[in-house]
Amino acid sequence: MNIPSTMRAVVLTGxxxxxxxxxxxxxxxxxxxAGEALIKVAACGLNNTDxxxxxxxxxxxxxxxxxxxxxxxxSADTAEQDASWGGxxxxxxxxxxxxxxxxxxxxxxGAPKSLLGQRVMIETWLCSDNAGTSxxxxxxxxxxxxxxxxxxxxxxxxxxxDCPLSxxxxxxxxxxxxxxxxxxxxxxxxxxxxxxxxxxxxxxxxALIQLTARRGAIPVGMATxxxxxxxxxxxxPLLPREPENLKVALQQAIGRADVDVIADVVGGDxxxxxxxxxxxxxxxxxxxxxxxxxxxxxxxxLYLQDLIFYGATVAPPLIFSNLVNYITRGEIxxxxxxxxxxxxxxxxxxxxxxxxxxxxxxxxxx
Numbered sequence: 001m002n003i004p005s006t007m008r009a010v011v012l013t014g015x016x017x018x019x020x021x022x023x024x025x026x027x028x029x030x031x032x033x034a035g036e037a038l039i040k041v042a043a044c045g046l047n048n049t050d051x052x053x054x055x056x057x058x059x060x061x062x063x064x065x066x067x068x069x070x071x072x073x074x075s076a077d078t079a080e081q082d083a084s085w086g087g088x089x090x091x092x093x094x095x096x097x098x099x100x101x102x103x104x105x106x107x108x109x110g111a112p113k114s115l116l117g118q119r120v121m122i123e124t125w126l127c128s129d130n131a132g133t134s135x136x137x138x139x140x141x142x143x144x145x146x147x148x149x150x151x152x153x154x155x156x157x158x159x160x161x162d163c164p165l166s167x168x169x170x171x172x173x174x175x176x177x178x179x180x181x182x183x184x185x186x187x188x189x190x191x192x193x194x195x196x197x198x199x200x201x202x203x204x205x206x207a208l209i210q211l212t213a214r215r216g217a218i219p220v221g222m223a224t225x226x227x228x229x230x231x232x233x234x235x236x237p238l239l240p241r242e243p244e245n246l247k248v249a250l251q252q253a254i255g256r257a258d259v260d261v262i263a264d265v266v267g268g269d270x271x272x273x274x275x276x277x278x279x280x281x282x283x284x285x286x287x288x289x290x291x292x293x294x295x296x297x298x299x300x301x302l303y304l305q306d307l308i309f310y311g312a313t314v315a316p317p318l319i320f321s322n323l324v325n326y327i328t329r330g331e332i333x334x335x336x337x338x339x340x341x342x343x344x345x346x347x348x349x350x351x352x353x354x355x356x357x358x359x360x361x362x363x364x365x366x
Contacts, residue, residue, distance in 0.1 A: 001105050003029060003038070003105060003106060003150070004029055004149075005028065005029055006025070006026045006027060006028060006029060007025075007027055007028075007029045007148055007149035007150050008023070008024065008025050008027070008148065008149050008342055008343075008365070009023075009024050009027035009095050009147060009148035009149070010022065010023050010024070010095065010096075010097075010147040010148070010342060010345045011024055011027065011093045011094070011095055012053075012054060012092065012093065012094045012095070012096055013092055013093050014092050015054065015055065015056040015080055015083055015090075016054070016055070017055075018346045018349060018350070020054060021054070021345060021346050021349075022093075023342070023343050023345070027095075027148065029149070029150050030144065030150060030151065030152045031108075031152070032106055032107060032108035032111065032152045033108045033109075033152070034108050034109040034110050035108060035109075035110050035111060035154055035155050035156075036107075036108040036111065036152045036153060036154055036155065037104045037106065037107050037108065037111050037115055037152065037153060037155055037158055038104070038105055038106035038107070038108075038150055038151075038152050039100065039102040039103065039104055039105065039120060039122070039150065039151050039152070039153060039158075040102050040103050040105045040149065040150055041100045041101070041102040041146050041148060041149060041150060041151055041365050042100075042101055042102045042103070042167035042168075042171075042364065042365055042366075043100070043101050043102075043166075043167040043168045043170070043171040043339070043362050043363065043364045043365065044097040044099055044100040044101070044145070044146035044147055044171055044362065044363055044365075045098075045099035045171040045172050045173075045174065045175065045176075045203075045360050045361070045362045045363075046099075046348055046349065046352050046360070046361045046362065046363070047098060047099060047175040047176060047203060047360075048204075048288060048290065049085065049098060049138065049140070049141065049175065050096050050097070050098075050140070050349065050352075051349065051352065051353060052085070053083065053084060053085070053090060053096065053141055054096070056080060056083035058082070058083055058084060058085050058087070059080070059081070059082050059083045060082060060087075061082075062293070063293070063294055084138075084141055084142070085138060085141060085313065086136070086137075086138075086142075090141065094140075094141075094144060095140070095144040095145055095146075095147055095148050095151070096140045096141070096145050096147055097140045097145035097146035097147035097148070097151075097363075098122075098124045098138060098139045098140040098141070098145055098146070098174060098175050099122075099124070099146065099171050099172075099173070099174040099175050099362075100121075100122055100145065100146025100151055100171065101119070101120070101121055101167045101170040101171045102119070102120065102146075102151075102167070103117065103118065103119055103120070104116055104117065104118050104120055104158070105117075105150075108152075110155075111155050112155065115155070115158060115160070118160040119160065119161060119162070119167075120158050120159060120160050120161065121158075121159050121161050121170060121173070121174060121324065122139055122146070122151075122153045122157050122158060122159070122174065123139075123156075123157040123158075123159060123174075123317070123320040123321075124138060124139050124140075124174050124175055124178060124315075124320070125137075125138060125139075125157075125178075125314060125315055125317075125320075126138065126139060126142065126143065126154065126157060127156075127317065136314055139153065139157070147342065147345060147363065148342075149365055159320065159321065159324050161324055161327065161328065162328065163327055163328050163330075165327070165334060167364070168336055168339050168362045168364055169334035169336055170327070170334070171360075171362045172203070172334045172335060172336050172359065172360035172362060173207075173323060173327060173332075173334065174320075174323075175203070176202075176203035176204045176206075176207045176360060177207040177211065177323050177326075177332065178315050178319055178320055178323060179204050179207070179265075179287050179288075179312070179315075180204050180207035180208040180211050180263075181207075181211050181315070181319050181322065181323060182287070182312045182313075182314075182315040182316075182319055183204075183208065183263050183285045183286075183287050183310075183312040184208070184211055184212060184215065184217075184263065184285075185316075185319065186285050186310045186311075186312045187261050187263070187283040187284075187285040187310055187312075188283065189212060189215055189217050189260075189261055190215065190216075190217065191215065191216035191217060192216065192217065192218070193215075193217040193218065193260040193261055194217070194218045194220060194254055194256065194258075194259040194260050194261070195208070195212045195217050195218065195219050195220065195259060195260065195261040195262075195263055196220050196222065196250075196259040196261070196262045196263070196274065196277065197209060197212070197219055197220065197221045197222065197236075197263050198222050198262070198263070198264045198265060198266040198270075198274065199222070199223070199264075199265045199266045199288070199290065200221030200222055200223040200231060200236070200238065201221075201223040201224070201227040201230070201231060201355075201357075201358050201359075202265065202290075202355065202359075203335075203359060203360040204265045204287065204288065205221065205223070205265060206231070206234065206335045206358065206359050207332075208263050209221055209231075209234045209236045210234060210332045210333065211326075211332065212263075213234075213235070213236070214326070214331055214332065217261075218237075218254060219236045219237075220236065220237050220238075220239060220250065220253060220254060220259065221234075221236045221237070221238045221239065222238075222239045222240070222241055222243075223238060223239075223240075223241055224240070224241045225240050225241075227358055230358040231358060237253040237254055238253075239253060241270075242270055246273050246274070246276075246277050247276075247277055250277060257277065258277050258278065258279040258282070259277055259278060259279065259282065260278075260279050260282055260283065261282065261283045261284075261285065262274050262275070262277075262278060262282070262283075262284045262285070263285055264284065264285070264286045264287075264288070265286070265287055265288030265289070265290060266288070266289065266290055266291045267286070267288070267289030267290070267291050267292055267293060267295055268289065268290075268291025268292035268295070269291070269292070270291070271295040271296075272295070272296060272297075272298070275297070275301055275307070276301065278305065278307055280305050280306055281305075281306045281307070281308070282305070282307055282308070283307070283308045283309075283310060284307060284308070284309050284310065285309075285310040285311075285312050286309075286310070286311060286312065287311070287312040287313065290355075334359075334360070335358060335359025335360060336359060336360060336362060337351075337357035337358055337359045337360060337361050338351065338357065338361055338362075339361075339362050339363070339364050340361070340362075340363050340364070341363065341364060341365075341366070342363050342364070342365055344363070345363055348361050348363055
């Protein structure tokens with residue numbers, strides 16, 4: 001196909017507010033290098049990493065507030081030094097967007113010709129070896145991502161997919177569902193486990209509900225009550241975001257006052273209440289803190305209850321290929337909240353940070 005020399009892209013020019021996102025129609029189209037492919041992007045999903053990176057929220061200089069608050073003026077210089085998920089500086093300008101779906105239109109040297117013309121998803125974690133342990137980066141963070149007409153990716157990260165879902169529906173999966181599946185894998189969730197899921201209405205939370213049920217475990221979601229009706233089709237017991245008595249609420253919902261696992265993406269002030277409902281030897285796994293990163297822990301709760309805590313960030317390579325299989329077999333369903341055209345990415349992010357939606361928001365290139 002005829003590939004233009006320039007393309008549309010939304011470019012992040014530095015840390016800060018939405019004014020740091022610049023919509024361009026003259027950005028150079030990337031060229032695939034050896035072992036890479038060029039993908040014409042059709043849709044790209046939003047996720048918390050976009051916001052956290054833009055606002056420098058990952059920096060240790062940020063020690064209060066929610067994920068949307070990010071850096072304060074007095075800490076900006078310090079924050080910029082470790083403002084990525086991996087604790088390093090981000091190189092600007094950067095095209096974000098970890099969750100593109102599109103069609104392979106050109107190949108670098110050594111890329112298999114069988115990829116040409118295929119609809120693909122991109123594995124979000126970038127690793128230079130098959131074990132997934134070397135030179136780790138994140139698509140749209142350590143390299144340019146999918147908020148553009150075209151993007152390049154290493155062949156090892158490209159996964160062809162054949163299914164009836166739309167491009168926008170497919171773009172809801174990558175980051176949210178890989179994060180959720182990695183959390184459940186790290187915590188060893190198995191058949192019969194009761195799993196309390198905070199932030200159940202978001203992308204990761206709604207993914208956790210589906211993937212927990214897929215394992216034969218019992219998901220229990222927490223969300224503001226005005227979102228319960230929209231979440232009802234997922235078939236999960238639902239609790240208020242801040243129940244008056246969590247143990248009583250659990251007893252009424254699932255017939256027991258404790259859970260085996262807490263899968264948390266929220267953190268913040270309610271954290272202590274959640275930890276207190278873990279069964280002895282229960283597991284707590286965290287992969288986000290949208291309500292605030294700093295929590296207070298009574299160490300007696302941890303050691304007297306023999307609790308086990310897990311952090312979950314870097315996903316093993318099999319997680320993504322398994323996810324593609326779940327999608328093609330129809331074992332998980334997309335939860336598409338709304339689509340926006342690329343030029344309206346800032347409006348999409350405004351809706352995203354307001355947290356009034358259910359599921360995932362996607363930008364499209366049409």
